[in-house]
Amino acid sequence: MAPDQHKTRKPVQKRGIETRGKILDAAMRLFSKKGFHSTNTKEIAREAGVATGSFYAYFKDKKSVFLEIYKGISHKQLKDMAGGMAGVEGQDDTGRVEALLRALAGEHGFSPNFQREVSAMRYSDPDVEALHNSIHEGLGQEVALMLEKQKERLRVKDLDAAAFVILCACEEVIHTSRTISHRIDRDRVISNLADMIARFLYK
Amino acid sequence: MAPDQHKTRKPVQKRGIETRGKILDAAMRLFSKKGFHSTNTKEIAREAGVATGSFYAYFKDKKSVFLEIYKGISHKQLKDMAGGMAGVEGQDDTGRVEALLRALAGEHGFSPNFQREVSAMRYSDPDVEALHNSIHEGLGQEVALMLEKQKERLRVKDLDAAAFVILCACEEVIHTSRTISHRIDRDRVISNLADMIARFLYK
Amino acid sequence: MAPDQHKTRKPVQKRGIETRGKILDAAMRLFSKKGFHSTNTKEIAREAGVATGSFYAYFKDKKSVFLEIYKGISHKQLKDMAGGMAGVEGQDDTGRVEALLRALAGEHGFSPNFQREVSAMRYSDPDVEALHNSIHEGLGQEVALMLEKQKERLRVKDLDAAAFVILCACEEVIHTSRTISHRIDRDRVISNLADMIARFLYK
Amino acid sequence: MAPDQHKTRKPVQKRGIETRGKILDAAMRLFSKKGFHSTNTKEIAREAGVATGSFYAYFKDKKSVFLEIYKGISHKQLKDMAGGMAGVEGQDDTGRVEALLRALAGEHGFSPNFQREVSAMRYSDPDVEALHNSIHEGLGQEVALMLEKQKERLRVKDLDAAAFVILCACEEVIHTSRTISHRIDRDRVISNLADMIARFLYK
DNA sequence: AATGAATGAGCGTTCATTCAT
């Protein structure tokens, strides 16, 4: 009995698996539309077309659904990222960086509204923070690995730190330029970001 | 009566002004220690040494206190920033950037726990988001202004976009390196960040 | 802050004291009529003519009201008992025992239905059990004290143990003969009980 | 179909009888360990190694299992009592009474924790109360019968009432001295009780 | 102006029981 499974039901029948999925989908939709705190478990159950009790049969509480959704999204995104980076080799420096940015932007493009909630909860809930940090670290290693492959073309030496800095910069730029109603348009921001990173990385 | 003043009391006497201040201080302390959602108005009143009713005599609701505290902090910090940047001129490129970073890091150094709450609410509350964005824009203009002064030494042309990108990078790096229990130490991160920005900005 | 006061309001105004009393009265009525488990806090509040929140302003939870009512009743009853026993002196042996029985029967006569609930909860809740035991012990000491006063007429030597045994016998007889729809009528039971105790105690 | 059989399955095959027994055993274990209200039907089914639905195939509801267990225990205990009393004859008065007490104490010795639950529910549930009363009456008749056999040695005349009073006294003493953390030790209590009953009964 | 008592909608959660497979 894993400690994070508590007393939740582990579906063995096909119907149970479907129900669990319906709840996850519904929660994802509502968290994205209304935010975590403004969504209650009864709503999630209704949206999923199941009874309140079924929610608690499959999940310990509201937060555990949130974390599970986040985990699921992250897995998909790490794979996407890896895929996106594969195509980076064999281009010039700027192309490489832009591809990287696209891959990273894809991360949030997946489900921007849910990511927004993650950002909120990351600062107010220790569990979400821990999960976010571990995912962030995973991304950082992915980027560091990619840098490693083109080491001889780089001017930076401390690849881990460089990866971390790049990642942070991208995250915040993408987040902020998404939410802000901006007089500075997105293209100018992205091209400056790409320029900054390229100058930083390459000889 | 301005619409955002609701039915709150506007203190003109010394006693009223003090009471208002005590409430703001108490709220600031509690929001920083326990977070916005885990702090209730009764607690704030008790911590301030006033009655629950008095809280609502001076403030429309819990959120309005939060916003007001945030505004107050931002004003102080914009001034600090301006002061911090004044000393930037007359050094070499790297020194300039590091001074800038120190000035920005100072922003969060002021009241890091409250900033954490701002980060959380920024993503979950439209009003906090709006305020954050306008403050961010103010900071951006400040930075853009500083860049303007040393235009001839810069390789970047689009100063507004550059300022925005720099600002975002700094914010996230500072935030994340604060919360993460890191295998990459802070100094390496900061020096990489400074290097990145300097290469980006200067010829 | 006493540990059993939790975060409850301690009424300082007259209105508050009244409200607290109304809640206690309502709870007593409902516990007696429907039992502890079949009474919920909303009902108590409604019966008391106050809001749910007020209930929780004055009491930590449902059980704490129960315990407080029980405590209050016990205090009154210990006083009644003491009074009832005062008149015991100066009669013959049988008269003394019957007076004692009347005094003890009076204990449950006060609020028999509530006592019934106490009996139920005494076996299912540790806190109620502890309170019951301490009250029982108090009663035992009272009885032992009364025996002490007429020591020379008694054949029993171990007054504490004797008091305990008498008390238990009386309690259960009174309880059971109350609830049972009996073919043995109450008078026969009481007179046998009195006979038993008198033979036991006196030379 | 008897009205109290509801729609429950009446097992005739060996397998069904075993399943029914497993449920009764599991329920007995859990009621004893955690109490009736803190044990839920899912737990009982799991402990018994059957599905939730099977529980309701064999029993009308949770309470009916409780009643059935209680009935079963009582039957065994009545037999034990009868056996225990058989050896009472041919001793002196005190010996007789002590044998009786041992036989009665044996009643609770069987499954003291379950008895505790019975005591709790006896006061809060009419059905349990009725069952308890009828069992109590059975015990009373048993005791009265035993008294009948030694009538010529007794000073009491109303054997039914005497049996009732004795029984009550024993029950409560045994119960209370079990739960109370006592400054009066058990031996003193028991010997006083035996003394009281012997003086009461015998010439 | 100030107090603190009162409000009550709303929340997360449980579990005895039923039902589809």
Next chain:
DNA sequence: TATGAATGAACGCTCATTCAT
């Protein structure tokens, strides 16, 4: 027959806000 998924009313409790004094 046996399974275990599904149900949903009901519960205890919180707290931002209002109101009587």
